[in-house]
Amino acid sequence: MTGANRHYVLAAGGTGGHLLPAFALAAELDRRGHHVALVTDARGAQIPGKPDFLTAHVLPVGRFGKNPLGWIKGLSAVMEGRRMARALFDSFQPSAVVGFGGYPSLPALLAATSAGIPSVVHEQNAVLGRVNRLLSGRVDAIATAYPDVERLKPKFLRKVHLVGNPVRHELLDLREEDYPELTEDGLIRVLVTGGSQGARVLSEVVPDGLAMLPPALRMRLQVTQQCRPEDLEAVRERYRTHDIPAELATYFEDMAARLADAHLFIGRAGASTIAELTAVGRPAILVPLPIATDDHQAANTVEMVKAGGARMIRQERFTGKELAKQIMALADNPKGLANAAYAAWSCGRPDAVKDLADLVESFGGAEMMDVIRVGANTARGATQGVATGSASNRTSMGGRAA
Template sequence: MNPNRIVLAAGGTGGHIYPALSLAKILIDRGHEILILTDLRGINFDIESPLWEVRYVQAANPSRPGFFSKCNAVAKLFLGFLSARKALKTFNPDVVIGFGGYPSLAPIMAAFFEKIPVVLHEQNAVLGRANRLLARKAKAIAKSFDKTIGVGFYKRKLATTGNPVREEIIRVRSTPVPVIKLTEPICILVLGGSLGARILSDVVPHAISLLPKQLKQRIKVNQQCRLEDIERVRCSYDENNLSAEIKTFFDNVPSLLQNSHIVISRSGASTIAELAIAGRPSILIPYRFAMDNHQYENAMALSLAGAAWCIEESTLTPEILAKRLELILEDNQIHAEAAGAAHSFGIPDAAERLADLVEKLSSENPRSIFSSQDAISENDETALFQRKAVSP
């Protein structure tokens, strides 16, 4: 295929940036030129690379309360639109891919203005607000879940690609899930999202202390938590003679995931994708203030597949969590079936599927061929993704 120029527009948080970077690497390997547009928060995610160009656009959240906050957001989005349009004119892309988040609004609106075809990628089980505003004019919408709330009006535009993850996570998929044995440690990984989660610091140590003695003494915990919670969480584990490593950030999550019997976590899109691709069972505690309750919908998708257990914050107590852990960790069949369901749920070639979709649109030169109502049919999607499954 002839090389194309492709722009990736993503909000500057891990949930948006990491899928974009995974796709960028695949597209670079296929010989394409890449420009990434994001806001300044993207600097925190090692986004700079000699392999592609990065430009930063101004952005602000228009959903923040207050008249002046909204005016400031509109002004910054307009400035972002101007700088994004200038970047697009200079780079002259064949297609633009939007990964959601309010910083993607300006680049995608600029692409519409310049009549550049747009693909939207939705990481969550609910169509995000930015993507919702942009969906009508997009040529295709790539979704990560088979069932995604809010895409009903765009059925002919849909393609299920999955959510791209890091190569290190994909490698975990080929490793066997640790088997629970009576004489060996049981590893529990606790993740609270990019900033940690106070409720997990409050509940998890207490819950593990309530486990039966013969089970509790074999538990080994790796827990991420907020800086202000580290000392009290460590003390809680020490008081109960429990083995635990407590950090604000783990830079070896793929390794920890590989060795974990079960994960207790929030249910952001990237977390769900990584758990499923790695094939690890989980107990999910959705963040109750997540926009449009998308973390709950993400968690329920994995739960209904038999790969996880969802406990809402409003019902989470140490006693409930302890009972759930005991049920899973003392029954190898339950544990193994959940691991298998997670493995089946995962889409390890998500980046390749998304790259195929992008190449399909750009090779057909949709700038001149497609009208705003054109879309990908179900037959197109089937043909596009009839590829050999990645080996487990």
């Protein structure tokens, strides 16, 4: 707490990947006694999970595709959004503006930098996004979720702060719980998801891949899988044919509880997914979305794979045979999955929202505080009195297997 109530504006694109971290920061700043407003587009204003206290201001969005003929229209929308943001800032008087990427954040950050208002961008992925890349030379600080971020110019490293990616409180509450007990003949619970709609490639490959496991391992499986509505019956029939128990649905409301019970996760490699897996400590087989901008999902897997907490399979190589091979590599001995779970857990940054709030609070108040906790392996971001040690960099997991 700073002892002073201030105003902050958060600007984010209209997807959950951009907005969920913004919602988490808004809740933390509100808890600290500050006033927070949100700038987004019409789609973002409808995303579930927005705190009730957070007022959303919808600005025009300028998009810049491959066709140059549309750039004039896009630029016009950006400039109109910038004008509207300046008007908002004149009345709201923010101490800082925080951008979370996506085109809807561009007008607000341009307005902030032109008005001399301190600005911060938060990058959720391991590749700096297009808008954050465009603004990296203008903003005062760049908060990252990974120690190494592609497309980030070396000359801007002095303003980088590793904070992590905020995750839901119900998942953070699971961080100190032990990895589910896994005996030599006990159930192995597998959780399979592919985003809000379920990835079709997972529905096509996972049932057959699990069926290729050795019988002694296959007979222990209990699968929970999210599928597209149109794939549901076909996937159910595949599991029935392979005699593998499976619970299938298009959406699970209790996803946190499902992850808590899981011994192994199979799915995409979005920033929020990685943050949740490492917060809870769950081993994973990750299949990056091949059309993700700048291949950022593949980059998101690097830290977790290097630590031994995950295996990554490119979609073009994602076959049943390869899936079975990678599962066997993780579960090659009775402690294999538990050791991988610990490796995943070690990559987690549970203080992400607190660290990001500390960084944001350091603008518009007193001199830059020394309470920003960045990872010990990223001293490159430790400037202006920023501490290089963190309570989140733990060396043990209590009763967890290692």
